[in-house]
Amino acid sequence: MLHPCLVIAGPTAGGKSELAMRLARELPGGGEIVCADSMQVWRGLDIGTAKPTPAERAEIPHHALDLADPHRDAFTAAAWLGVAETAIEDIRARGRWPVVVGGTNLYLRLLLEGMAREVPSDPAVRVALEARETADLRRELQDTDPATAAVIHANDRRRTIRALEIAALTGAPASAARDQWSDAAVRIPKHMRLIGIDWSTAAINARINARVQRMLDAGWKREVIALLERGPLLAQPLEAVGYRELAEAIEGRLTLADAAERIKTRTRRFAKQQRTWLKKFRDGEKSLWIEADHSPEGAWSRQVADWVLAGSRTGNSPSPT
Secondary structure (H helix, E strand, O other), rough: OOOOOOEOOOOOOOOOOHHHHHHHHOOOOOOOEEEEOOOOOOOOOOOOOOOOOHHHHHHHEEEOOOEEEEOOOOOOHHHHHHHHHHHHHHHOOEEEEEEEOOOOOHHHHHHHOOOOOOOOOOOOHHHHHHHHHHHHHHHHHHHOOOHHOOOOOOOOHHHHHHHHHHHHOOOOHHHOOOOHHHOOOOOOOOEEEEEEEOOOOOOOOOOOOHHHHHHHHHHHHHHHHHHHHOOOOOOHHHHHHHHHHHHHHHOOOOHHHHHHHHHHHHHHHHHHHHHOOOOOHHOOOEEEEEEEHHHHHHHHHHHHHHHHHHHHHHOOOOOOO
């Protein structure tokens, strides 16, 4: 019998990767990890994206990492979905457990519900949108398509332009063209199980602050220097939290202390956005949510394994605990 695909969701710095590693080690037959992080696809963006270490990747196979060059390549969610689905099918066919983990909720929703038909780009429409200020584009998106605006960061110029382009070409908002941006709760397929990690605001903010400092201590600034020495980063990888701030510090436009505070603030805001959107991922039949403030991290994998294996033994979806 093919094992279900396990999908781990939760805010950044919430312990998702550690849980994925434990499950891959402890589930019978072993597991492999599929990363669902839109910034871990970029080669060389390692410390700041919390990419799995070489030792972790040597112990447990990881997929969907290091797919693009941050100095020259474009990368799309559709490209990630193709890589992820191929990896999951292969892992299941070999009798192992696919464990999907990552902080890009759009990627998770695409995996769970699929991608709507792609709308081709139009150069003339794109040029007209590119000529406008980001704030102006954002106002139009909020006025015409609040559902899409709610899932696109206010500073994400690229996705804002794409959403407005879709609306201009189809005559309908992007949220109508893409099921994954609907307001409805996520529908979890029969062959998948979702594990959510839920933290209080105070607890996750403290974890974020501590992790940003660990990243800086581990040489994050040196990583950015090395990337910039190879050439300027494209707009997409520069969207990764912290890389623009550290680049400004390297150029002398910010102090390192100010950059660190901006990174912490921006990461906390990102986590808040993640937690808001994750409310749509609760499926009473096929999801298990861990109340992380009240459960030691060392016990999470046992809780998840018991839940998943109980369903596997009966052939039914497990009941959440």
